[in-house]
Amino acid sequence: MSVLVIAEHENGVLKPETAKVVAAATKIASDITVLVAGHNIAEAANHSAQIAGVQKVVAVDDASFEHQLAENTSELVVELASDFSHILFSASTTGKNIAPRVAALLDKSQISEIIDVIDADTFKRPVYAGNAIATVKSLDSQKVITVRGSAFDAVETQAACDIEDRSQSIASQVSEFVSIEQTESERPELTAAPVVISGGRGMQNGENFALLNGIADKLGAAIGASRAAVDAGFVPNDMQVGQTGKIVAPNLYIAVGISGAIQHLAGMKDSKVIVAINKDPEAPIFQVADYGLVADLFDALPELEQAL
Amino acid sequence: MKVLVPIKRVIDYNVKARVKSDNSDVDLSNVKMAINPFCEIAVEEAVRLKEAGTATEVIAVSIGDKACQEQLRTALALGADKAIHIETDAKLESLHIAKLLAKVVEQETPELVILGKQSIDSDNNQTGQMLAALTKRAQGTFASKVVVEGDKVQVTREVDGGLQTVSLSLPAVVTTDLRLNEPRYASLPNIMKAKRKPLDVIAADSLGVDLAPRIELVKVEEPAKRSGGVMVESIEELVNKLKTEAKVIS
Ligand SMILES: Cc1cc2nc3c(=O)[nH]c(=O)nc-3n(C[C@H](O)[C@H](O)[C@H](O)COP(=O)(O)OP(=O)(O)OC[C@H]3O[C@@H](n4cnc5c(N)ncnc54)[C@H](O)[C@@H]3O)c2cc1C
Ligand SMILES: Nc1ncnc2c1ncn2[C@@H]1O[C@H](COP(=O)(O)O)[C@@H](O)[C@H]1O
Numbered sequence: 001m002s003v004l005v006i007a008e009h010e011n012g013v014l015k016p017e018t019a020k021v022v023a024a025a026t027k028i029a030s031d032i033t034v035l036v037a038g039h040n041i042a043e044a045a046n047h048s049a050q051i052a053g054v055q056k057v058v059a060v061d062d063a064s065f066e067h068q069l070a071e072n073t074s075e076l077v078v079e080l081a082s083d084f085s086h087i088l089f090s091a092s093t094t095g096k097n098i099a100p101r102v103a104a105l106l107d108k109s110q111i112s113e114i115i116d117v118i119d120a121d122t123f124k125r126p127v128y129a130g131n132a133i134a135t136v137k138s139l140d141s142q143k144v145i146t147v148r149g150s151a152f153d154a155v156e157t158q159a160a161c162d163i164e165d166r167s168q169s170i171a172s173q174v175s176e177f178v179s180i181e182q183t184e185s186e187r188p189e190l191t192a193a194p195v196v197i198s199g200g201r202g203m204q205n206g207e208n209f210a211l212l213n214g215i216a217d218k219l220g221a222a223i224g225a226s227r228a229a230v231d232a233g234f235v236p237n238d239m240q241v242g243q244t245g246k247i248v249a250p251n252l253y254i255a256v257g258i259s260g261a262i263q264h265l266a267g268m269k270d271s272k273v274i275v276a277i278n279k280d281p282e283a284p285i286f287q288v289a290d291y292g293l294v295a296d297l298f299d300a301l302p303e304l305e306q307a308l
Numbered sequence: 309m310k311v312l313v314p315i316k317r318v319i320d321y322n323v324k325a326r327v328k329s330d331n332s333d334v335d336l337s338n339v340k341m342a343i344n345p346f347c348e349i350a351v352e353e354a355v356r357l358k359e360a361g362t363a364t365e366v367i368a369v370s371i372g373d374k375a376c377q378e379q380l381r382t383a384l385a386l387g388a389d390k391a392i393h394i395e396t397d398a399k400l401e402s403l404h405i406a407k408l409l410a411k412v413v414e415q416e417t418p419e420l421v422i423l424g425k426q427s428i429d430s431d432n433n434q435t436g437q438m439l440a441a442l443t444k445r446a447q448g449t450f451a452s453k454v455v456v457e458g459d460k461v462q463v464t465r466e467v468d469g470g471l472q473t474v475s476l477s478l479p480a481v482v483t484t485d486l487r488l489n490e491p492r493y494a495s496l497p498n499i500m501k502a503k504r505k506p507l508d509v510i511a512a513d514s515l516g517v518d519l520a521p522r523i524e525l526v527k528v529e530e531p532a533k534r535s536g537g538v539m540v541e542s543i544e545e546l547v548n549k550l551k552t553e554a555k556v557i558s
Binding site: 274 | 327462466469480524554
């Protein structure tokens, strides 16, 4: 058995998700190859080679893969696929975009967002917004899988393994990158942060999200949001935590002015410690909170910042 | 321009799914069912394209047992022109659905297929991408904006780092994110009108697609329950407990 892991990177920088996907791969087989496809990816390839357990890195550095479009990246993965029994992607928006295309081209059924590896064919995955955990067994000869990063601990580093440079160019005829509006933030990424503080509709507007800044600074936290806060335009979409946003499992999750809808809980209920601040004592968020405080957030947040 | 909208019948998003006591699956008996929220957004987008004069016909298609005709009627009430029911009692995977949809695409030749990004039951997030691969079309997934211009469609995508815009040659496949639009409610006259719109039924078995399972459902369990928490009276008590009891801050 052999696993191909598709590296998750942005602008040539390897993302922490990759070492988590390798952690899942390690539970399947010891023969692990990482594919880094993109443009100007030397640094990402070097870092991939240093992830413990990785035996080989294949680096495909070409302008045609700069934006990791699904149409051409999937073709590249399919070309490499025959050597591998398992092909693993991160369940990021990039992985979710490309993996099913690879699976269909290989005529395989994909298994999405695994949270555990039982054996090489059998995996656990949440369904119904995490209200049920399914154990599924793949009957396909080759598996295409996406991995939920929050469920796996990143592996350590190692002395770098070999990097094979592969020159290949596949231009997509049907799809073209136009632009990216990237959210700039000095804060840690939501999915990698040890502490996350999220605001909901109770924050009332975008300016009030500033009340979370001082606390986030003191805790080294990332700032998240509920869908209602995103929909109302308080904050950008990439801050959304939940079933259809980002899945996080930090050591500490602080939910402020968030009611605790099923879809929000799906994205954060595996956090180690959950704190909820809400003025409604009946809010469902208190049912999953380790520590609940019934308070007006406009009083509680400045006090919390002071107390830290 | 013809637009095809695949829709799925799923558990209503307000209902919390319960696991059967024998752990064989989720219990869907007597549960409120509805059109998958992302599919509803897909229907809305297609209908708006028609209202704008960009689309000429909107076809809704659903794969499943007889009951999914209820959701097809909803789609017709929301403005779809015709519906296709691919009938099967089998539990199908996204790959099967995509292959069946590819057959419909072959027959109907829509310039645009708009699907939901994800079913809220399986949480698969696969079908649109698979359909795009099988029909060799470009894909614009997780769309928060769709603009058709001549023989191209510009799709703004909700990605982890922000918003990405791609330009796709038609014919193409788009999957919807929540912010794409806010679906309308069906009016009573439109619900009545929908009853007379055409709804074709095709047996899934007749389409020549191998529907044998590729994934076996071994068991379904409740997620680990969180042990009961406590209420604190003040920020001071909270910070104290986080430091000394939970030890998550210092
Ligand atoms: C298909 C689908 C997918 C979805 N995916 C997601 C998802 O991924 N993530 C997500 O979050 N949601 C998602 N949703 C939306 C979800 O159903 C809820 O609507 C949303 O999570 C509610 O956000 P909220 O808790 O901020 O708002 P509300 O439910 O309006 O809650 C606001 C809370 O703030 C409290 N509050 C108000 N003022 C104050 C104050 N001054 N001090 C303290 N507390 C205050 C209130 O008591 C209330 O509990 C999805 C919905 C659908 C249909
Ligand atoms: N049984 C079905 N019938 C019609 N469309 C479906 C069906 N299952 C999935 N789809 C479409 O594919 C999208 C994504 O589903 P999934 O890949 O299952 O998460 C849905 O939002 C629908 O648009």
